[in-house]
Amino acid sequence: xxxxxxxxxxxxxxxxxxxxxxxxxxxxxxxxxxxxxxxxxxxxxxxxxxxxxxxxxxxxxxxxxxxxxxxxxxxxxxxxxxxxxxxxxxxxxxxxxxxxxxxxxxxxxxxxxxxxxxxxxxxxxxxxxxxxxxxxxxxxxxxxxxxxxxxxxxxxxxxxxxxxxxxxxxxxxxxxxxxxxxxxxxxxxxxxxxxxxxxxxxxxxxxxxxxxxxxxxxxxxxxxxxxxxxxxxxxxxxxxxxxxxxxxxxxxxxxxxxxxxxxxxxxxxxxxxxxxxxxxxxxxxxxxxxxxxxxxxxxxxxxxxxxxxxxxxxxxxxxxxxx
Amino acid sequence: xxxxxxxxxxxxxxxxxxxxxxxxxxxxxxxxxxxxxxxxxxxxxxxxxxxxxxxxxxxxxxxxxxxxxxxxxxxxxxxxxxxxxxxxxxxxxxxxxxxxxxxxxxxxxxxxxxxxxxxxxxxxxxxxxxxxxxxxxxxxxxxxxxxxxxxxxxxxxxxxxxxxxxxxxxxxxxxxxxxxxxxxxxxxxxxxxxxxxxxxxxxxxxxxxxxxxxxxxxxxxxxxxxxxxxxxxxxxxxxxxxxxxxxxxxxxxxxxxxxxxxxxxxxxxxxxxxxxxxxxxxxxxxxxxxxxxxxxxxxxxxxxxxxxxxxxxxxxxxxxxxxxxxxxxxxxxxxxxxxxxxxxxxxxxxxxxxxxxxxxxxxxxxxxxxxxxxxxxxxxxxxxxxxx
Numbered sequence: 001x002x003x004x005x006x007x008x009x010x011x012x013x014x015x016x017x018x019x020x021x022x023x024x025x026x027x028x029x030x031x032x033x034x035x036x037x038x039x040x041x042x043x044x045x046x047x048x049x050x051x052x053x054x055x056x057x058x059x060x061x062x063x064x065x066x067x068x069x070x071x072x073x074x075x076x077x078x079x080x081x082x083x084x085x086x087x088x089x090x091x092x093x094x095x096x097x098x099x100x101x102x103x104x105x106x107x108x109x110x111x112x113x114x115x116x117x118x119x120x121x122x123x124x125x126x127x128x129x130x131x132x133x134x135x136x137x138x139x140x141x142x143x144x145x146x147x148x149x150x151x152x153x154x155x156x157x158x159x160x161x162x163x164x165x166x167x168x169x170x171x172x173x174x175x176x177x178x179x180x181x182x183x184x185x186x187x188x189x190x191x192x193x194x195x196x197x198x199x200x201x202x203x204x205x206x207x208x209x210x211x212x213x214x215x216x217x218x219x220x221x222x223x224x225x226x227x228x229x230x231x232x233x234x235x236x237x238x239x240x241x242x243x244x245x246x247x248x249x250x251x252x253x254x255x256x257x258x259x260x261x262x263x264x265x266x267x268x269x270x271x272x273x274x275x276x277x278x279x280x281x282x283x284x285x286x287x288x289x290x291x292x293x294x295x296x297x298x299x300x301x302x303x304x305x306x307x308x309x310x311x312x313x314x315x316x317x318x319x320x321x322x323x
Numbered sequence: 324x325x326x327x328x329x330x331x332x333x334x335x336x337x338x339x340x341x342x343x344x345x346x347x348x349x350x351x352x353x354x355x356x357x358x359x360x361x362x363x364x365x366x367x368x369x370x371x372x373x374x375x376x377x378x379x380x381x382x383x384x385x386x387x388x389x390x391x392x393x394x395x396x397x398x399x400x401x402x403x404x405x406x407x408x409x410x411x412x413x414x415x416x417x418x419x420x421x422x423x424x425x426x427x428x429x430x431x432x433x434x435x436x437x438x439x440x441x442x443x444x445x446x447x448x449x450x451x452x453x454x455x456x457x458x459x460x461x462x463x464x465x466x467x468x469x470x471x472x473x474x475x476x477x478x479x480x481x482x483x484x485x486x487x488x489x490x491x492x493x494x495x496x497x498x499x500x501x502x503x504x505x506x507x508x509x510x511x512x513x514x515x516x517x518x519x520x521x522x523x524x525x526x527x528x529x530x531x532x533x534x535x536x537x538x539x540x541x542x543x544x545x546x547x548x549x550x551x552x553x554x555x556x557x558x559x560x561x562x563x564x565x566x567x568x569x570x571x572x573x574x575x576x577x578x579x580x581x582x583x584x585x586x587x588x589x590x591x592x593x594x595x596x597x598x599x600x601x602x603x604x605x606x607x608x609x610x611x612x613x614x615x616x617x618x619x620x621x622x623x624x625x626x627x628x629x630x631x632x633x634x635x636x637x638x639x640x641x642x643x644x645x646x647x648x649x650x651x652x653x654x655x656x657x658x659x660x661x662x663x664x665x666x667x668x669x670x671x672x673x674x675x676x677x678x679x680x681x682x683x684x685x686x687x688x689x690x691x692x693x694x695x696x697x698x699x700x701x702x703x704x705x706x707x708x709x710x711x
Contacts, residue, residue, distance in 0.1 A: 065434070069442060139362070147665075157666035177665065186510050192449035193438040212438055213361075213431020216449050218371040222511020224664045228371060228431065230362035254360035255431025312510045 057091050060084045069194060070207040070246060075101070082246065089251060097242045099250050102268045104201035110262050110317065111202070111289035112273075113299045114176055116154075117323035119283040121146050121167035121174035128278030129178075132241050132263060133249040136233035143227065143260035144178045144275055156308070176284075178275070179204065179225035179260035180308070180316030190220035196257075201268070202289075202317050203261050205247040213255035222312055226259045241265075262286070289317070324468075324475065327701040328694040334546070335697070342690045349683010352676045353428055361431055364677040369669035370660040372429070374653075374681055379425035381531070381652035382688070383502045384524060386418035386459065388532015390495035391562050397488055403554045407540060409474075409699045410551065412467035414536055415495075417692035419460040424684045426453075448505045455498045462491045467695070475702045477709065499524045506659065514592035514659040517580075523573040524651075529566035531647040533559045534640035539696070541637055547700040549707070553633070560636045564624035567643055571617055574650075591666070596658045601668045606657060609649050616646035 067073070067081050078101040089097045126144045135141040147159030149172060156175050168174070181204050188196055188204065195210040196217060218226045232254040244250040245265035252258050263273035267286070271277075276284040287296035299305065303321040331339075356363050366373050392411035395401035427433055444450045466487050473480040503524040506515035537559050540551035581589045594600055596610045620642035629635045662668050673681070 069438075145665075161665060161667060189446050190449065190509070192444050192447040192453070193435075194442050194444050195438070210435070210438060211432060212435045213433075214426075214429070214449060215371045215431070216447070216505075219506075219512065219659070220509045222509075222664050227368060229360065230366070231360040253432075254362075257431075309511070314510065 054091075057088070060088050060091075064088070064209070067209070069210050071194070071197060078246070085246075085250065093237055093240075093251075095237045095240055095242065097240070097244055097250070100243070100245045100265060100268075102245065104199050104203075105268060106200075107288075107290055109202045109289040110181070110267060111287060111296045111300075112181075112262065112318045113285040113296055113303075113305065114318070114320050115281075115283040115285070115323060116173060116175055116320050118281045119146070119174040119176060119279075120281055121148055121163070121169075121172075122280055124278040124280055125176065125275035125284065128274040129260070131239060132266070132274035133260075134233070134235050134241055134244070134251060135227075136229060136231070137236065137239075138234040139230060141227050141229075141233070141258075144176055147175045147177065148172050149175055154306075175320065176275075177223065177225075177308070178318075180223055180314075180318035181262060182223075183315035183317065185314060186220040186222060186312075187217035187226060190216040192216065199247075199264075203247075203264055203267075204259070205261055205264065206257055206259060207247070208250070208252050208256045208258065211256045213257065215257065217257055222309055222314065223316075226257055229254050229256050229258065324472065324698050324702065325694075328697045330701075331697060339690065339693065342686045342693065345686035346683050346690065349680050349686065352679045353683065355676060356428070356680065357433070361429075363674060365672050365674045367669055367671065369663040369667065370657060370671035372656050372660065373671050374673040374677055375425045375429040377652040377656040378681055378684070379422050379429070380502060380524075380655060381648055382418045382421045382425070383456070383499050384528030384647075384651065385532045385535055386415040386422065387495045387499040387525070387528045388536070389415035389463065390492055391529050391533050391559075391566075392536070393488065393492060393495070395558075398492070401558075403552065403558065406703075407536070407551050407555050409467055409471055409703075410539060410543065410696065411536055412463045412470075413695035413699055414532075414539060414692060415463045416460065416467065416695060417688045418532075419456055419463070419498075420691050421684050421688035422456055423460070424687060425681070428680055428684065448501060448508060452498075452501050452505060455494065455501050459491070459494050459498050462487060462494055466491060467699075471699055471702055474706060477706065496525065499528050506655075511664045512659050513586075513588045517577060519573055519577055523570065523577070526566050526570040526573055527647045527651055530563045530570055530643050531651075533562045533566070534643040537563070537640045538637060538644075539692075541633065543696065543700055547704060549700045549703040556633060556636070557631055560624065560630045560639075563640065563643060564621070564630060567617060567621055567624065570647070571614075571621065574614075591662055592658045595661050595668065596654050600662060603668045603670050605670050605672060606654060610654050613646045613649035613654065616642045617650075620646060 064081065064084055068077065070078070073081070082099045082101060085099055086097055089095050123146050126142050126146065129135070129144050130137075130140075130142060133143065135143065145161050147156040147161045148163045148167075148169065149156070149159040151171060151173065153159065156177055159175060181198075181202055183198070183202070185198060185204050188198060192214065193210055193212055195208075195212070196204065196206045198204050213228070215228055218228060229252050233252055235251070241249055243265060245261075245268070248261045248264035263271075263275075267273060272286055273284075276286045285295050285299050287294035289296060289300075291297065299321055300319065303323070305319040305321045307316050307319055364373065364375075389411040392404050392408050396404035396408050427436065430436055439450060439453050466484060469484050470480045500521045503521035506512070507517060507520035509515055537556055540556050540559075544550050578593070581593055591600060595604060596606055598604060599607050620639045623629045623635055623639040623642070630639070657671050661670065
């Protein structure tokens with residue numbers, strides 16, 4: 001893992017139009033579309049095709065701009081915006097995607113536990129997460145991070161989160177961090193637009209299209225759990241996960257905040273999060289906290305568990321335990 | 324009255340043309356940022372706020388400082404400040420406009436900015452900041468314009484404007500308090516999580532703002548036939564002295580708690596800012612410079628003979644402005660993000676396009692101030708001619 005800033009610098013150079021890279025038609029259309037949406041219907045109807053894009057694309061973007069907050073949408077409105085987003089993904093990137101709007105299941109509260117003894121720092125979880133959640137390959141956005149720790153410590157703050165060598169290393173152990181889905185989340189309180197909230201099944205989600213990109217939530221999070229799209233995310237179409245969720249791994253735009261959702265697109269379908277499934281050592285436990293027979297409940301009842309920065313009172317739904 | 328801003332000499336128009344040029348350059352850079360994303364700035368996952376938010380924070384203070392003229396005049400009946408209340412109010416208008424613009428250029432998704440008003444979120448401090456800033460902008464334009472219109476007609480300001488003026492006093496305090504609360508209520512950021520944040524903000528505001536006002540008064544005296552007055556400038560100098568000393572005192576209070584308690588999470592931010600952490604510390608020279616400048620300004624300001632000399636006072640004001648600008652416009656925001664909540668050090672430095680956008684916003688603010696000052700001083704000049 002290279003340090004984030006360094007990578008950002010590289011990208012900036014790649015991004016620079018001063019390098020003489022011609023403006024991509026698609027990118028151009030996209031920004032123009034937004035300007036048009038703001039500028040008014042006159043511009044939109046005035047020049048329908050050619051310069052600004054097809055009438056269809058423009059109509060879709062226009063309607064997308066004026067849609068409401070996801071929390072206030074009726075199911076019919078959700079279906080409509082999903083249809084538009086699927087169509088726009090086809091127009092924009094030439095991919096066929098399916099977006100789900102599946103709601104929380106009653107009687108489910110998701111919880112996560114991390115076995116500090118078992119993890120050997122392979123970071124299979126990190127790459128599985130990147131693929132599953134369609135994270136930006138350009139700035140190498142990652143939701144999950146693994147810290148290499150020396151014995152005698154039990155806090156990632158004292159570990160090394162940027163190691164790049166063969167693992168496991170003698171005399172070290174490993175701890176993973178990601179969004180902890182706090183029950184009393186400082187990030188949610190910070191948001192000035194209600195673009196982020198906690199679902200009844202405990203997942204803290206973001207309505208990407210409602211986010212204004214002020215990044216107050218990033219300042220508020222005590223766990224470094226949120227990520228920002230400094231540019232339009234780049235995902236090779238062949239590597240894209242096509243089964244998506246509106247609140248999860250669907251395609252984000254530049255200037256929007258995103259975060260780990262415990263893979264809402266998978267977990268609400270009864271599957272495990274990608275990081276849990278990918279872990280070769282079985283260090284990651286996931287399940288329903290309200291189900292007494294679940295593995296996560298077994299861990300909480302039979303292991304000695306702890307949480308990070310518990311003194312802040314954010315009540316995370318992510319525990320660490322030691323075998 | 325606005326037509327008076329369109330009458331001016333060659334110097335006036337050259338100045339305005341320069342500002343427009345810088346604004347244009349900044350706007351082009353912003354268009355680039357709008358198209359490509361905030362990746363063209365020096366911001367990163369670790370330092371997700373930087374120069375823009377720093378400028379915003381600093382300028383909220385400058386705007387709030389208008390109250391340092393309004394309180395003596397309207398509450399304590401200190402008549403001398405009657406000559407310059409309009410200048411303080413119009414400076415506040417320019418500063419708040421810059422604040423709002425800095426927020427706008429910092430947004431990743433500015434086309435959605437109105438979402439803040441679409442579904443009010445009283446739990447978010449940012450929502451309240453939007454309310455108080457816009458309210459303050461409105462109050463100052465409204466009050467300033469009405470008072471000036473009355474003066475132009477040679478009459479007293481209408482009586483119904485008084486409640487608005489009294490309202491503007493707590494409102495000015497509120498804009499900087501709420502801005503401090505933006506930072507002071509976040510559980511994971513030790514650097515900002517301090518009750519002394521709002522008082523510190525206010526004290527730095529009340530030295531930075533009047534300092535700028537003193538410089539503006541001196542410029543007005545040089546470039547127009549209206550003289551804001553020697554007594555007014557010297558009284559402002561006294562206010563700057565008190566506020567600056569208070570600002571440094573509150574900083575020392577902070578240092579005591581942080582370093583006597585020896586809690587690493589609290590110390591690390593200060594260590595980073597002044598000495599560097601894990602071998603990285605590109606802000607250290609600036610931070611030392613900031614407090615060196617403030618110390619020099621205090622020395623100049625507490626010696627009565629120096630403070631009463633307008634030339635030396637102007638120098639002290641420049642020192643104060645630069646010192647507090649580094650401290651609040653840079654150290655405060657970046658220092659809170661380094662080290663990050665996982666205790667990693669990632670440094671930040673603004674990029675050229677970022678700096679040019681910021682410069683464009685400054686130019687916009689100066690243009691607003693120039694236009695309003697042109698109107699105000701012309702009205703004042705005409706008034707004095709009539710009386711003479």
